[in-house]
Amino acid sequence: MESKFNKLNIDGTEYLTEIPEGSLKAFKGMPDLSEVRAFIPGSIVDILASEGDTVKPGDVLLLLEAMKMHNEICPGISGIVSKIHVSKGDTVKKDQLLMEISRF
Amino acid sequence: MSIMKSVNDFLARLSGKLKGGGEIAIEKQKKKGKHTARERIEDLLLDHGSFLETDLFVEHSVKNFGMDRKELAGDGVITGFGKVSNRSVAVFAQDFTVAGGSLGKAHAKKITKVMDAAGEAHIPLIGINDSGGARIQEGVESLCGYGEIFYRNTRMSGIIPQISVILGPCAGGAVYSPALTDFVFVVNKISNMFITGPQVIKTVLGEEVTQEELGGAATQTSVTGNAHFYAESEAEAFSTLKKLLSFLPASSNEKPPVYRAVPPVNPLGDDVIPDDRKEAYCVKDLIRGIVDASDFLEVHERWARNIVVGFARLDGKSIGIIANQPRVLAGVLDVNASDKAARFIRFCDSFNIPLLTMVDTPGYLPGTDQEHAGVIRHGAKLLYAYSEATVPKMTLIMRKAYGGAYIAMCSRHLGATFVASWPSGEIAVMGxxxxxxxxxxxxxxxxxxxxxxxxxxxxxxxxxxSNPYVAAKKGYIDIIIKSSMTRDTFIKALSVADSFEIGHKHGNIPL
Incomplete structure (x- = not known):
């Protein structure tokens, strides 16, 4: 459990202290709502939207089957479906990009 | 039947029950480096010969899936009462050798019965968990069993101390009874706690993780903070548990037992911390220089190490210590440190254990990660816990007491009953x-x-x-002392506050 002392700046003062791994995480940015991603791994059962469609939150873009459930995948913003990255029957990983929505 | 015949019949039945799951199952248990449930209770936990067992002859009444032909000794759990250092406790130990220690209706009923008895008698409850989980053959009845245990864990919280020892698998819903209790012990290579196991995680998320990585003793004590005490062996876990009990009262109706006062091995001198405020030191060395026999039982030693909490005695009386640790993250407050300290404070308040807060903190840990993790919400728990507590609240300012962290660390403004500072104390908005x-x-x-x-x-x-005098002028600090006077000063302050009111105040909700 011993580790090296490093500098930690609090309000302009640099303290010499142990900094456990993972205790200072960098900010990764806010999630990009124009990207529709798989929140769970599974397979694409159906695609209900087409490229060029106008969509809004609440509309169902596609059905993702995971843990024996059909999950309705909806957009986080209103806009136009600019790109569909998957086809019916595809198996997708967690966080895989499924569709892109461009804002009006 | 003649008397002797009935006695012999009884002895035959008894010896069958005492064998638990039988020799093969016991051998398997031993191969894993584990003790049997009965050894854990009689040899490792209780004073020799003090065990009073109840419900050994309880049986399940399930008829489905061939269960009617299965006789399960004690229905997979041993329950009863006994003494630890001559003080009464209630205990249950799941017996993995009997149907994998699986929990069915009768099994749960034995546990809730001993829980109710502990509540009535106002004595601590110790639960030893070693179970494959719900007994699937019993369906909703086993879920009902868990629920009724959780209900009692919660209703008795803050009234009797509840301690869980995880000595085997503890997965799915089973994890929540220990999580509701005050302290959880785990043992390296023996304990496992998780909601969903590695197999499910692999199927759903495609992640490969071992049981040990996911919810072993090291993970539960250093990553999640779900468990409070880590041990290398079952014997070590029980020895620490007995020590923990020595600091606690039997219930919220009592004060902790008082022992003979013993001075610290290395009392504090007058030059105990570095001159440079940027330099670190280990606050545990200072704690040991103040408390009886330099004996400090740390809680959550491996988690949120930037704050140190634990039990010790001052003049023979139990106290709960909360101290910033300059050695780790400069002793800042953050999400985990706030949760850790707040729950400890609320435990101590529930069980009439006075608090000693030792302050040397530059403030809160900055960063998006902390803000987004809800440091406002978590930090508020610390303010709440200190303000709520009605046990004597003694505070020592050792060095830095800056900004919001000064207020949070049991300042006069949150109702501290006695505040001392060393001459090195710095009470300011920031450095x-x-x-x-x-x-x-x-x-x-x-x-x-x-x-x-x-x-x-x-x-x-x-x-x-950067001194204690501005605050002392306003009366926010009661006294300024050399560090060598710390022990004597707090012994006096504790004695003044000695007749504080006791009784049930609140539960100890997991934070």
């Missing part, structure tokens, strides 16, 4: 460097020699505020 940078931002930028000007202003601020 002198930061303060000078903000107050003289423009002047520093416009100065001919900005660095020299900044240093001048840093020195000025340091002179004005």
């Amino acid at each position: 002198p460097e930061g303060a000078a940078n903000i107050i003289y931002r423009r002047e520093i930028a416009e100065a001919d020699d900005p660095d020299a000007f900044r240093q001048e202003k840093v020195n000025e601020y340091e002179e004005k505020f």
Whole structure:
């Protein structure tokens, strides 16, 4: 459990202290709502939207089957479906990009 | 039947029950480096010969899936009462050798019965968990069993101390009874706790993780903070548990037992912390220089190490210590440190254990990660816990007591009953460097020699505020003492507060 002392700046003062791994995480940015991603791994059962469609939150873009459930995948913003990255029957990983929505 | 015949019949039945799951199952248990449930209770936990077993002859009444032909000794759990250091406790131990220690209706009923008895008798409850989980053949009845245990864990919280020892698998819903209790012990290579196991995680998320990585003893004590005490062996876990009990009262209706006062091995001198406020030291060394026999039982030793909490005695009386740890993350407050300290404070308040707070903190840990993790919500728990507590609240300011962290660390303003500071105490909104940078931002930028000007202003601020006298003038600090006087001073302060009111105040909700 011993580790090296490093500098930690609090309000302009640099303290010499142990900094456990993972205790200072960098900010990764806010999630990009124009990207529709798989929140769970599974397979694409159906695609209900087409490229060029106008969509809004609440509309169902596609059905993702995971843990024996059909999950309705909806957009986080209103806009136009600019790109569909998957086809019916595809198996997708967690966080895989499924569709892109461009804002009006 | 003649009397002797009935006695012999009884002895035959008894010896069958006492064998648990039988020799093969016991051998398997031993191969894993584990003790049997009965050994854990009679040999490792209780005073020799003190066990009073109940419900050994309880049987399940399930008819489905061939269960009617299965006789399960004690229905997979051993329950009863006994003594630890001559003080009564209630205990249950799941027996993995009997149907994998699986929990069915009768099994759960034995546990809730001993829980109810512990509540009535106002004595601590110790649960030893070693179970494959719900007994699937019993369907909703086993879920009902878990629910009724959780209900009692919660209703008895803050009334009797509840301690869980995880000595085998504890997965799915089963994890929540220990999680509701006050302290959880785990043992390396024996304990496993998780909601969903590695197999499910692999199927759903495609992640490969071992049981040990996911929810072993190291993970539960250093990553999640779900468990409070880590041990290398079952014997070590029980020995620490007995020590823990020595600091606690039997219930919220009592004060903890008082022992003979023993001075610390290495009492504090007058030069115990580094001159430079930027330099670290280990606060545990200072704790040991103050408390009886230098004996400090740390809780959550491996998690949120930037704050140290645990039990010790002062003049023979139990106290709960909360101390910033400058050695780790400069002793900042953050999400985990706030949760850890707040729950400990609420436990102590529930069980009439006075608090000693030792302050040396530069403030809160900055960063998006902390803000987004809800440091506002978590930090508020610490303020709540201190303000709520009605046990004597004694505070020692050792060095830095800056900003919001000064207020949070049991300041006079949150109802501290006694506040002392060493001459090295610095009560200010922030460190002198930061303060000078903000107050003289423009002047520093416009100065001919900005660095020299900044240093001048840093020195000025340091002179004005980096001391305990401003706060002492206002009466926010009661006394300024040399560090060598710390033990004597707090013994006196504790004695003044000795007749504080006791009784049930609140539960100890997991935070």
